[in-house]
Amino acid sequence: MDTVIVKNLVKTFSTRNGKIKAVDDVSLSIRKGEIFGLLGVNGAGKSTLINILSGLMTPDSGKIFIFGKDFEKYEEEIKGRFNVATAYYALSHNLTVLQNLKVFAKLYGVRNAEQKINQLLEKFFIFNLRNLRVVTLSSGEKSRLVLVKALLNDPELLFLDECTVGLDPDMAELTREFLQEYNKRTKCTILFTSHYMEEVERICQRIAFMDEGKIVKIGNAKEIIKELEEQKVELHFSANIKKAEEILKELKISYTKEQNKILHFSILNQEKIIFPILEKFIHKNVPFDDLHLKKPTLEEYFIKKSREK
Numbered sequence: 001m002d003t004v005i006v007k008n009l010v011k012t013f014s015t016r017n018g019k020i021k022a023v024d025d026v027s028l029s030i031r032k033g034e035i036f037g038l039l040g041v042n043g044a045g046k047s048t049l050i051n052i053l054s055g056l057m058t059p060d061s062g063k064i065f066i067f068g069k070d071f072e073k074y075e076e077e078i079k080g081r082f083n084v085a086t087a088y089y090a091l092s093h094n095l096t097v098l099q100n101l102k103v104f105a106k107l108y109g110v111r112n113a114e115q116k117i118n119q120l121l122e123k124f125f126i127f128n129l130r131n132l133r134v135v136t137l138s139s140g141e142k143s144r145l146v147l148v149k150a151l152l153n154d155p156e157l158l159f160l161d162e163c164t165v166g167l168d169p170d171m172a173e174l175t176r177e178f179l180q181e182y183n184k185r186t187k188c189t190i191l192f193t194s195h196y197m198e199e200v201e202r203i204c205q206r207i208a209f210m211d212e213g214k215i216v217k218i219g220n221a222k223e224i225i226k227e228l229e230e231q232k233v234e235l236h237f238s239a240n241i242k243k244a245e246e247i248l249k250e251l252k253i254s255y256t257k258e259q260n261k262i263l264h265f266s267i268l269n270q271e272k273i274i275f276p277i278l279e280k281f282i283h284k285n286v287p288f289d290d291l292h293l294k295k296p297t298l299e300e301y302f303i304k305k306s307r308e309k
C-alpha cells in the first residue's frame with residue numbers, strides 16, 4: 001500500500017496580480033519506505049504541496065489518503081504518525097531550545113520525552129545549546145533544531161522541505177546519512193525537497209518535477225537523466241592531435257580543443273554510441289592517452305528543462 005496518495009489536488013491563491021494556481025490538479029503516490037524527491041524552480045508549488053499534505057493548509061479540492069486513510073476524516077490520528085521539517089518552520093523564538101522541544105513532545109505524546117530530546121540533540125550536535133533561546137541560534141542551528149523536532153515522534157512519514165538549507169557541508173552530509181539510515185532502519189517514507197540536485201540524485205529513489213503547480217515528470221534519476229540526449233566526451237592526446245581532429249571532422253562531430261592536447265565533444269546519450277568513434281581512432285592509428293565520459297546529471301536536466309519554457 002502506498003503511504004501517500006494524492007488525487008487531483010488544487011490550491012489557488014488570490015494575489016494582487018490575480019489568482020495563482022500553486023497546485024494545479026496534482027495526483028501522485030508515494031510508496032511505503034521510499035525517499036521521494038520533489039524538484040522544481042522557485043514558485044513551482046513544492047512547499048504549497050507539502051503544506052497541504054502536512055495539514056498546514058487546506059486545498060481547494062482534491063483528495064489525500066495517508067497510511068491508507070482519508071486525511072480529511074482522520075487528520076488528527078494521521079498527524080500523530082508523521083512529522084514535518086521546513087527551513088522556515090515557526091518555532092517559538094523567545095523560548096529556549098529545550099522548552100520548544102518539550103512543548104512539541106507533549107503535543108505528540110512522546111514517552112520518555114527528556115531522554116528522547118537529549119538523544120536527538122546529541123545526534124545533531126546541539127545538546128550544548130539546549131538552554132539558549134531560539135532567537136539567538138544561527139540559521140544552521142535552527143535547521144538542526146527543526147530536524148530534532150521532526151524526529152521526536154518516531155515518524156513513519158517525514159515531509160522535509162529544504163531541510164538541509166543553511167547547514168554547513170559537514171552537517172548537511174551527516175543529516176543526509178542520518179536520513180538514509182533512519183529510512184533504512186524504520187522504513188519511514190520521506191518526501192524531500194531540495195535545490196541541491198546532487199543530494200536529491202543521491203538519496204531519493206524516485207523524483208517528481210513540479211512546474212507551475214503541475215507534476216510534469218516522475219521517475220528515478222537514471223530514467224529522467226536518460227532523456228537528456230547528450231553525453232560529454234573528453235579525449236586526451238600526447239601526439240597526433242591534428243589527425244584526431246581530422247577524424248572528428250570526417251565524422252561531422254563538432255569539437256573544441258584545449259591546450260592542443262584535449263578534444264571535447266558531445267555524443268548522444270546512448271551507451272554504445274561511443275564505440276564506433278573510438279574504433280575509428282584505433283583503425284587510423286591515432287591512439288589517445290585518456291578518455292573521460294561525463295554522464296549528464298540531474299542538475300543539467302533541471303537547468304535544461306527550466307530553460308526550455
Ligand SMILES: Nc1ncnc2c1ncn2[C@@H]1O[C@H](COP(=O)(O)OP(=O)(O)OP(=O)(O)O)[C@@H](O)[C@H]1O
Pocket residue numbers: 013014015020021022040041042043044045046047048049
Ligand atoms: N500564502 C500565499 N499567498 C499567496 N501566494 C502564495 C502563497 N504561498 C505561495 N504562493 C505562491 O504560490 C506559488 C508556489 O509557491 P511555493 O512556495 O509552493 O513554491 P516552491 O516550489 O516551494 O518554491 P521555492 O523553491 O522558492 O521554495 C508561488 O507563485 C507563490 O508566490
Ligand SMILES: [Mg+2]
Pocket residue numbers: 046047048161
Ligand atoms: Mg518552497
